[in-house]
Amino acid sequence: MSQTVDRALSILPLLAQGPADLGQVADRLGVHKSTALRLLRTLHEHGLVYRQEDQRYRLGARLFALAQEAVENLDVREIAHPHLVALNERIGHTVHLAVHEEGEVLYIDKVESRYPVRMYSRIGKPVAITVAAVAKLLLADLPEAERRAVAEKLDYPTYTSRSTPNAAAFLKELATVREQGWATDLGGHEESINCVGAPIHGADGRVVAAMSVSAPNVVVTAEELLSLLPQVRRTAEAISREYSGTTPNTPSAQGRSDD
Structure with a gap:
């Protein structure tokens, strides 16, 4: 599995524990915020994560629909x-x-x-x-x-x-x-x-x-x-x-x- 895919998938278990902001996601993945943001944007485009008004991210409705x-x-x-x-x-x-x-x-x-x-x-x-x-x-x-x-x-x-x-x-x-x-x-x-x-x-x-x-x-x-x-x-x-x-x-x- 490529490192990018591995990192992106690692975001989902984190958000399953509750909403998290960009810094928390970056810290958990051990990457720069710009890298975390790019991964989150990709997941957001596919409906797998959703950015709330408070700028924290949570699991997206598409993920639940797929499940x-x-x-x-x-x-x-x-x-x-x-x-x-x-x-x-x-x-x-x-x-x-x-x-x-x-x-x-x-x-x-x-x-x-x-x-x-x-x-x-x-x-x-x-x-x-x-x-x-x-x-x-x-x-x-x-x-x-x-x-x-x-x-x-x-x-x-x-x-x-x-x-x-x-x-x-x-x-x-x-x-x-x-x-x-x-x-x-x-x-x-x-x-x-x-x-x-x-x-x-x-x-x-x-x-x-x-x-x-x-x-x-x-x-x-x-x-x-x-x-x-x-x-x-x-x-x-x-x-x-x-x-x-x-x-x-x-x-x-x-x-x-x-x-």
């Missing part, structure tokens, strides 16, 4: 994975974990079924957003105006006769999902595949990820898969508790008033 994004989009997979594996071992069917990122819903983890018939889905692959249970859970959590804007921009492919036909129908289904706290895809993407899903909440009650169990109807019927919903929801709640350190309000977290 929050890392927690919500990366750590949730690490926390969820053992729970997904345990559920898969109990029920035998394919288990997915997904997040909403940059307008797409993406699978970030998958535990394969023990049965010979396998799902085509892959980690990193976008889901069929208008029909997938995980997509409904993630989009249902958006504030109403954002939910409506997203729904009106989407295309509505007719994958099967059960596919969501238009924005009005999609919004109606999202409202139901938001109220009940769980979602299904019963042959909406493939006639032979059914899916049930539940949300994973962060400490603020927002849905940070969604998990689902999927199976072909040659293995279990839709009714049999729906009977597993309590196990799916308990698994999602366990992940939420570990991830956020709080007990999620399910289904009321989905049924809360719009922002």
Whole structure:
């Protein structure tokens, strides 16, 4: 690591202890004030530090935003994975974990079924957003105006006769999902595949990820898969508790008033 980068990064732990002025930063780094100022200006330009009116520096909001994004989009997979594996071992069917990122819903983890018939889905692959249970859970959590804007921009492919036909129908289904706290895809993407899903909440009650169990109807019927919903929801709640350190309000977290 270059000396300049090393010095710049050394500023962050110092400011984590509280605001500090230029002299304090220079003394801690063992450099001239002009060098400390140059490093602070660079960090300030990237939003990692902020200069207060009293000329002291503190950690910037961008740093907290990056930390929050890392927690919500990366750590949730690490926390969820053992729970997904345990559920898969109990029920035998394919288990997915997904997040909403940059307008797409993406699978970030998958535990394969023990049965010979396998799902085509892959980690990193976008889901069929208008029909997938995980997509409904993630989009249902958006504030109403954002939910409506997203729904009106989407295309509505007719994958099967059960596919969501238009924005009005999609919004109606999202409202139901938001109220009940769980979602299904019963042959909406493939006639032979059914899916049930539940949300994973962060400490603020927002849905940070969604998990689902999927199976072909040659293995279990839709009714049999729906009977597993309590196990799916308990698994999602366990992940939420570990991830956020709080007990999620399910289904009321989905049924809360719009922002």
